[in-house]
């Protein structure tokens with residue numbers, strides 16, 4: 001039974017897609033993908049059988065119903081069934097296509113050929129069961145912010161490369177490792193990546209190998225900021241953290257142990273209405289919010305130490 005998964009299928013109005021993704025993520029689902037079916041969307045999502053009982057799935061269905069009612073939209077049709085791991089792995093992968101993010105990055109699913117003649121930095125990715133395919137608005141906002149941080153106002157490309165040579169970042173909640181690998185491709189020298197989920201740690205290690213990243217440049221460990229404080233030999237230059245708002249708020253006091261006076265931060269996983277609470281918590285601990293970038297109902301805070 002250990003390799004049995006729930007496949008949750010939700011037929012919904014396009015306007016509900018984002019809130020459904022958010023609910024599924026909070027519910028612990030992995031590998032969520034959606035497909036257009038006529039005028040509606042079919043969202044498929046997967047989670048290990050042991051993580052949810054039938055009652056939990058019924059509760060999920062109720063939340064989705066309430067969300068639709070609040071938005072005055074038709075109630076989505078929710079179905080679930082048990083499938084084995086092999087079916088799961090092949091089912092959502094069919095719907096995941098290469099994706100350009102920002103001006104410089106292309107996410108290429110590991111099982112698809114790499115496009116010829118692309119001038120973009122290519123991240124090969126097989127997220128396995130970890131979060132981080134590049135499809136989610138928050139991952140995109142973080143990658144675009146990294147691009148801005150690591151490519152800002154170069155006098156020339158070579159001088160920028162030199163400027164980034166020494167940048168060391170911490171990636172808190174690394175998931176598939178997408179943000180660390182992106183930062184290294186954009187020119188950072190080293191990334192320290194942590195995640196509380198051992199499956200995410202495994203996925204980051206596998207993606208590190210797949211992208212030919214030197215293990216000394218991307219150091220991965222299970223845990224959170226407390227683990228980073230022991231892992232980093234000296235304060236880092238940048239932090240990227242795409243988790244949920246309440247987790248960022250609770251971690252805000254801990255970041256101080258691993259930062260320099262000049263450290264920058266990229267924080268996402270934040271719903272727009274939660275941005276003030278997160279900004280207040282970060283400002284209380286020495287960060288200054290420079291910009292807030294929005295996509296759909298999500299946002300990303302770009303911050304600096306004061």
Ligand SMILES: C[S@@+](CC[C@H](N)C(=O)[O-])C[C@H]1O[C@@H](n2cnc3c(N)ncnc32)[C@H](O)[C@@H]1O
Pocket residue numbers: 130131132133134138139142172173174175176177178179194195196197200223224225242243244247269
């Ligand atoms: C939304 S995913 C982000 C994955 C990837 N960084 C991205 O941007 O696509 C959040 C990740 O944070 C991890 N996580 C949750 N709470 C955490 C904590 N307190 N410390 C470290 N990681 C945590 C989860 O296991 C999950 O892999």
